[in-house]
Amino acid sequence: MAKLKDLEAYREEIEQCVKCGACRAHCPVFGAERREGRVARGKIALSQAVLDGEIDFDAKVMEDLSQCLLCGSCGAGCPNKVPTEEIVAAARRRIAQEKGLSTFGKGVAAVIGRPKLMNALAKTGGKLSNLLFKKLPENSGLRLRFPVPYLESGRTLPPFTDKPFRERCPDRIEGEAGKPTVAFFTGCGINYMYPAVGEAFLKALKFLGITVIIPKDQACCGLPAVAAGAGSTVETLAEQNFAALTREPVDFILTACASCNAGLVKVYGDMEGECAELGPKTRDIFVFLLEQGLAEKLAELPRAAVRKVVTYHDPCHLRTQGITQEPRAVLKALPQVEYVEMENAGTCCGLGGTYSVYHYENSKKIGALKAGNIETSGAELVATDCPGCIMQLQDSINHAGGKQRAVHILELLNEALPD
Amino acid sequence: MIEARIVRILTGILGKEHVSTEKADLLCYSYDATQQKFLPDVVVHPATAAEISLIMKMANSEKIPVFPRGAGSGFSGGSLPTKGGIVLVTERMNRILEIDSENLVATVEPGVVTEQFQLVVEKLGLFYPPDPASLKFSTLGGNVAECAGGPRCVKYGVTKDFIIGLEIVTPQGDIITTGGPTMKGVVGYDLTKLICGSEGTLGIITRIIIKLLPLPEAKQTMLVMFASIDGAAQAVSAIIGNKIIPTTLEFMDGRTIDCVRKATNLEVPEAARALLIIEVDGDREFLAKQVEKIAAVIQPLGVVETRIAKTPAESEALWQIRRSVSASLRKVNPDKFNEDICVPRSKVPEMIRKVDAISEKYGIPIVNFGHAGDGNIHVNVMIDKKIPGEAEKAEKAIEEVFKGALTLGGTMSGEHGVGIAKAPYIPLEITPKAADYMKAIKQALDPNNILNPGKIFLDN
Ligand SMILES: Cc1cc2nc3c(=O)[nH]c(=O)nc-3n(C[C@H](O)[C@H](O)[C@H](O)COP(=O)(O)OP(=O)(O)OC[C@H]3O[C@@H](n4cnc5c(N)ncnc54)[C@H](O)[C@@H]3O)c2cc1C
Ligand code: SF4
Ligand code: SF4
Numbered sequence: 001m002a003k004l005k006d007l008e009a010y011r012e013e014i015e016q017c018v019k020c021g022a023c024r025a026h027c028p029v030f031g032a033e034r035r036e037g038r039v040a041r042g043k044i045a046l047s048q049a050v051l052d053g054e055i056d057f058d059a060k061v062m063e064d065l066s067q068c069l070l071c072g073s074c075g076a077g078c079p080n081k082v083p084t085e086e087i088v089a090a091a092r093r094r095i096a097q098e099k100g101l102s103t104f105g106k107g108v109a110a111v112i113g114r115p116k117l118m119n120a121l122a123k124t125g126g127k128l129s130n131l132l133f134k135k136l137p138e139n140s141g142l143r144l145r146f147p148v149p150y151l152e153s154g155r156t157l158p159p160f161t162d163k164p165f166r167e168r169c170p171d172r173i174e175g176e177a178g179k180p181t182v183a184f185f186t187g188c189g190i191n192y193m194y195p196a197v198g199e200a201f202l203k204a205l206k207f208l209g210i211t212v213i214i215p216k217d218q219a220c221c222g223l224p225a226v227a228a229g230a231g232s233t234v235e236t237l238a239e240q241n242f243a244a245l246t247r248e249p250v251d252f253i254l255t256a257c258a259s260c261n262a263g264l265v266k267v268y269g270d271m272e273g274e275c276a277e278l279g280p281k282t283r284d285i286f287v288f289l290l291e292q293g294l295a296e297k298l299a300e301l302p303r304a305a306v307r308k309v310v311t312y313h314d315p316c317h318l319r320t321q322g323i324t325q326e327p328r329a330v331l332k333a334l335p336q337v338e339y340v341e342m343e344n345a346g347t348c349c350g351l352g353g354t355y356s357v358y359h360y361e362n363s364k365k366i367g368a369l370k371a372g373n374i375e376t377s378g379a380e381l382v383a384t385d386c387p388g389c390i391m392q393l394q395d396s397i398n399h400a401g402g403k404q405r406a407v408h409i410l411e412l413l414n415e416a417l418p419d
Numbered sequence: 420m421i422e423a424r425i426v427r428i429l430t431g432i433l434g435k436e437h438v439s440t441e442k443a444d445l446l447c448y449s450y451d452a453t454q455q456k457f458l459p460d461v462v463v464h465p466a467t468a469a470e471i472s473l474i475m476k477m478a479n480s481e482k483i484p485v486f487p488r489g490a491g492s493g494f495s496g497g498s499l500p501t502k503g504g505i506v507l508v509t510e511r512m513n514r515i516l517e518i519d520s521e522n523l524v525a526t527v528e529p530g531v532v533t534e535q536f537q538l539v540v541e542k543l544g545l546f547y548p549p550d551p552a553s554l555k556f557s558t559l560g561g562n563v564a565e566c567a568g569g570p571r572c573v574k575y576g577v578t579k580d581f582i583i584g585l586e587i588v589t590p591q592g593d594i595i596t597t598g599g600p601t602m603k604g605v606v607g608y609d610l611t612k613l614i615c616g617s618e619g620t621l622g623i624i625t626r627i628i629i630k631l632l633p634l635p636e637a638k639q640t641m642l643v644m645f646a647s648i649d650g651a652a653q654a655v656s657a658i659i660g661n662k663i664i665p666t667t668l669e670f671m672d673g674r675t676i677d678c679v680r681k682a683t684n685l686e687v688p689e690a691a692r693a694l695l696i697i698e699v700d701g702d703r704e705f706l707a708k709q710v711e712k713i714a715a716v717i718q719p720l721g722v723v724e725t726r727i728a729k730t731p732a733e734s735e736a737l738w739q740i741r742r743s744v745s746a747s748l749r750k751v752n753p754d755k756f757n758e759d760i761c762v763p764r765s766k767v768p769e770m771i772r773k774v775d776a777i778s779e780k781y782g783i784p785i786v787n788f789g790h791a792g793d794g795n796i797h798v799n800v801m802i803d804k805k806i807p808g809e810a811e812k813a814e815k816a817i818e819e820v821f822k823g824a825l826t827l828g829g830t831m832s833g834e835h836g837v838g839i840a841k842a843p844y845i846p847l848e849i850t851p852k853a854a855d856y857m858k859a860i861k862q863a864l865d866p867n868n869i870l871n872p873g874k875i876f877l878d879n
Binding site: 035049 | 442443444446447451452454464491508510513532534553555745746749753755
């Protein structure tokens with residue numbers, strides 16, 4: 001049985017906050033809206049007050065706790081490493097228990113908890129993706145499915161694919177004998193929105209002779225449900241993924257999405273139950289590729305005469321796990337890439353999953369800073385390692401009127417590798 | 420509890436959005452880095468001096484206490500609403516109004532975060548040296564109110580040495596300016612210096628005029644390990660005696676080194692019982708020479724090892740040892756009382772020995788590090804509050820530490836101020852007569868004692 005921790009179980013972590021205020025320098029939400037309730041310290045103080053029975057989850061407390069991207073930047077910069085994002089997630093679960101899930105939270109739970117529905121929706125989404133930019137009638141069922149703020153906000157979304165990635169690819173691709181066998185945890189972003197990234201993933205592993213299994217019955221990692229406070233959905237998904245990913249023996253589980261990586265490593269890692277076993281086996285794709293000697297192989301390829309200027313955006317969910325050098329190393333090793341570092345590459349893009357749905361204006365503000373840094377870096381492409389970030393980065397660039405494109409590093413790797 | 424009428428007046432002045440009596444907001448502005456907690460009745464976020472003036476006029480006539488607050492990173496409880504009332508937050512007043520590169524002067528609002536200001540002026544080749552360790556999040560207003568200092572003070576001085584003019588709102592609601600943008604100015608009493616370090620008890624700072632320097636071309640960092648704290652202290656005297664004033668002269672005592680050694684994998688040899696991080700800045704060509712000279716001067720003083728950084732990355736690696744202190748201390752004991760006594764430079768070893776004796780007497784670990792160049796020692800009394808009697812023991816130990824510093828001609832606080840944390844100890848350092856004059860100043864400016872009451876001096 002997979003079981004997430006209750007808010008009460010975080011009391012010790014909460015008490016480790018010495019109220020120094022250092023998180024003020026790291027919290028993107030606080031940066032956009034300089035109010036103490038928005039910063040990690042404030043959210044911890046409120047969670048503590050709730051535990052102590054000093055305050056209920058009133059509207060203001062819930063609003064403050066909703067103002068968190070769960071990006072983990074505060075914890076990474078905190079002298080005492082207080083895991084605010086876990087505390088906030090636990091507080092949201094408590095809110096959902098006491099007050100019920102929000103309408104949107106219910107939507108998230110209903111959709112991501114049911115892969116079939118998700119597939120069906122994505123296909124409809126594919127056909128309707130043009131429509132998505134236009135206002136839908138109030139009584140449209142789609143309004144319930146796709147959160148209203150998205151439709152009315154002018155956000156640019158990538159088109160949903162007609163055929164999800166996992167429906168296009170085989171269950172197993174045999175590699176060379178003696179090389180590791182891995183399971184590919186695709187995540188929803190790649191499966192429904194960026195199937196080309198999935199194809200690139202397979203090409204990279206084929207290039208290195210790795211055997212890949214793509215379990216068809218894997219589900220969403222559950223991070224959107226974590227953000228929405230839908231605890232039982234997260235637990236169900238964790239169990240489902242555990243079953244899917246352990247059916248056949250594999251050496252590693254690979255992700256090409258920072259959020260999925262954090263989901264498997266950190267969220268499942270903190271759970272009671274066997275799901276926690278998935279974390280130690282999970283690797284980010286670039287960490288794995290480098291271990292398998294990708295850099296050396298790339299060094300053998302001729303360096304292109306004309307190269308694309310590319311910069312890198314650190315997805316929070318990798319950066320806060322200390323994975324910052326590997327994606328850069330792959331980019332730098334690509335023959336057709338001229339790498340430039342942008343300023344503040346390590347600050348959040350502002351997506352934060354459901355955060356950008358509830359707080360799109362703030363999300364845009366945070367994204368605008370990023371778009372500015374991309375522009376000043378002089379890069380034509382901003383590469384990253386997370387489909388969610390790609391979506392948000394492109395949206396921010398579009399709003400800023402920039403010409404740059406946001407891509408997954410795997411897409412660039414795909415170009416570089418021989419067919 | 421504050422009357423609804425008062426909240427309505429505040430809302431009239433500031434607009435609904437910037438006045439809050441919501442419990443969540445009261446909780447969020449109830450603490451600072453001292454971790455004590457006092458709930459205000461109302462939190463306000465003004466944007467201009469004019470608004471603050473109206474608030475103060477109302478508060479003065481209604482006799483409602485007002486507590487100015489920057490980032491709430493204070494270590495002495497200065498921003499805590501100990502008597503309820505109004506917490507006045509400067510978070511919205513965060514504009515850099517002017518940077519005059521020709522005259523090396525800048526004007527800012529109080530809510531500007533220190534490091535952000537530094538980064539902006541450094542892009543223009545200018546330099547604002549005060550660098551409290553909290554610079555990434557504390558505000559310039561809070562820095563001025565506390566007269567914050569940091570490692571670079573040895574060479575450049577503290578916050579007040581860079582503040583040449585202020586605009587303040589007085590407790591009675593008048594908006595006045597002190598000083599101005601000139602490098603010299605001797606007309607009238609120097610109210611600017613009086614407000615610097617007044618801990619928000621004499622006026623609310625609404626604008627700050629800052630003196631800037633040209634940005635030094637380069638800096639170089641070295642780390643020197645000594646066999647004893649005396650060696651390190653003599654090194655400090657020897658360096659300064661040889662007419663080299665480094666930008667930074669940070670030290671760690673043997674116990675601090677032990678903590679770092681235990682908690683991290685940073686390599687520090689067993690023989691090292693004290694350590695100095697020395698940084699020099701200036702023209703590139705002079706730096707290497709200065710570093711060489713420093714190394715030569717201190718070599719006979721029991722140097723165990725010297726590491727000189729050649730690149731910024733190597734320099735960062737040296738600072739890493741200093742930066743890992745805070746986290747490593749937590750492994751000693753969960754709760755920390757961080758005092759910031761200051762003694763004459765040459766008395767540092769004597770003070771450390773006193774602290775070691777106090778630590779032994781009470782059987783609680785005390786770890787020292789700080790700014791050797793200006794004698795500012797961070798005395799960290801490490802306890803576990805959950806163990807009965809520990810907190811009381813720590814309190815006694817701290818009082819002895821203060822007394823020890825005073826007998827050496829030092830002070831109870833070099834950086835963090837008095838606030839509420841050190842108010843009870845004021846009579847140890849300030850004579851009753853001197854205290855009377857200070858209180859007379861407060862009385863003149865704030866006859867109703869409404870601005871940050873109960874701070875620095877105990878109300879009785
Ligand atoms: C990790 C850490 C490291 C630190 N390191 C240092 C250090 O190296 N050196 C050092 O000196 N201090 C240090 N401090 C203490 C603290 O950061 C400083 O005192 C800082 O100047 C406080 O700024 P603040 O904006 O947080 O002010 P607050 O804590 O909000 O307020 C501090 C005082 O200033 C008053 N005040 C704030 N704004 C105004 C205003 N506009 N007008 C009038 N009064 C005002 C408040 O009433 C209060 O009395 C450290 C603190 C922490 C948590
Ligand atoms: S969360 Fe960490 S950084 Fe923020 S106030 Fe607490 S201890 Fe300091
Ligand atoms: S997780 Fe991110 S958004 Fe949430 S409090 Fe921490 S830094 Fe801020």
